[in-house]
Amino acid sequence: MTTHNNTNITEKNKLTHNFQIADQIFQSRLMLGTGRYRNSDEAINSIEASKASIITVAIRRIKTLKDIGKSNLIDLINWKNLWMLPNTAGCETADEAIRIASLGIEINKQVGQSDNRFIKLEVISDSNNLLPDPIGTLKAAEYLVNKNFVVLPYIYPDPILAKQLEDIGCHAIMPLGSPIGSGQGIQNLENIKIILENAKVPIVIDAGISRASEASQAMEMGATAVLLNTAVAKSSNPTMMAEAMKLSVISGRNCYLAGIMKTQSNGYSSSPENGRLKLI
Structure with missing residues (x-):
């Protein structure tokens, strides 16, 4: 009887699900935002159910650093077990995004992450469709990289822009699936595939799912x-949906690692022709 070392299998699975941005290693490939929840309890419960390692927070929602410690959502999250990813959501220009990014680093320090220089860079001048500004994003990213920020720029899935941002030193690229909050799923599949094929840094699909x-x-x-x-x-049940997203990310990663079969133009029998029982 063959026995299997379940411990080794478990450890191997952990390694395949871990990933790295800059010098930080994260256990979950699902990142979760903190906006638009009906109340703080739903947000906290969803974060816990998701098992996410990285939680993104819109810095513009915090008026001043003095707001930290006044019962807002940031204070309710246990940042000892989670990595804060401040984002510059709501910024319309590169200069505005740079100012907000600097505030984000100070907030990282306030929650006890003095070594955290991560920033999700969003520059969105289009208030109707919420599509990111490629020129403003590139300008702000170059400045922030030179100031030793770990920059994760949010972009329209443009393979050329993605490569330019990688070349100037961005540590990950975040192409949108579809516009923020639209729920349209993953559009521009061919562009995203090109980005994935050419990238040497992590690619995070962001928005629209x-x-x-x-x-x-x-x-x-x-x-x-x-x-x-x-x-x-x-969703009607955010905690349940967070768990569903956790499982789907794990399942999708396993599917990718296992190797997806090639699509065939015709049907092929799964049963062997040789040795088939012949009826007399």
């Missing part, structure tokens, strides 16, 4: 991770 199957699809394509918020926060 509405259901677990879409999160799994992103991972099956070879994405490093998925970041989502509205899909969980605006």
Whole structure:
């Protein structure tokens, strides 16, 4: 009777799910946002159910550093076990994003992460469609990289821009699946595939995902991770949806690692022709 070392299998699975940005290693490939929840309890419970390692926070929602410690959501999160990813959501220009990014680093220090220089860079001048500004993003990213920020820029899935941002030193690229909060799923699949094929840094699919199957699809394509918020926060049961997203990211990653069969133009029998029982 063959026995299996379950401990070794478990450890191997852990290694395949870990990933690295800059000098930080993260256990979960699901990143979760903190906006649009109906209340703080739903947000906290969803974060716990998701088992996410990275939690993103919009810095513009915090008016001043003095607001930290006044019963806002940031104070309710246990940052000893989670990595804060401040984002510059709401910034319309490169200069504004740079100022907010600097505030984000100070907030990292306030929650006890003095070595955390991560920033999710968003520059969105289009208030109707919420599409990121490529020129403003590139300008702000170059400045922040030179100031030793770990920059994760949010972009439209443009392979050329993605490569330019990688070349100037961004540590990960975050192409959108579809516009923020739209729930349209993953659009521009061919562009995203090109980005994935050419990238030497982690690629995080961000925005537009509405259901677990879409999160799994992103991972099956070879994405490093998925970041989502509205899909969980605006579901009928955010905690349950967070768990569903956790499982779908794991499933999609396993599918990608296992190797997906090639599509065939015709049907092929799964039963062997040789040795088939012949009826007389």
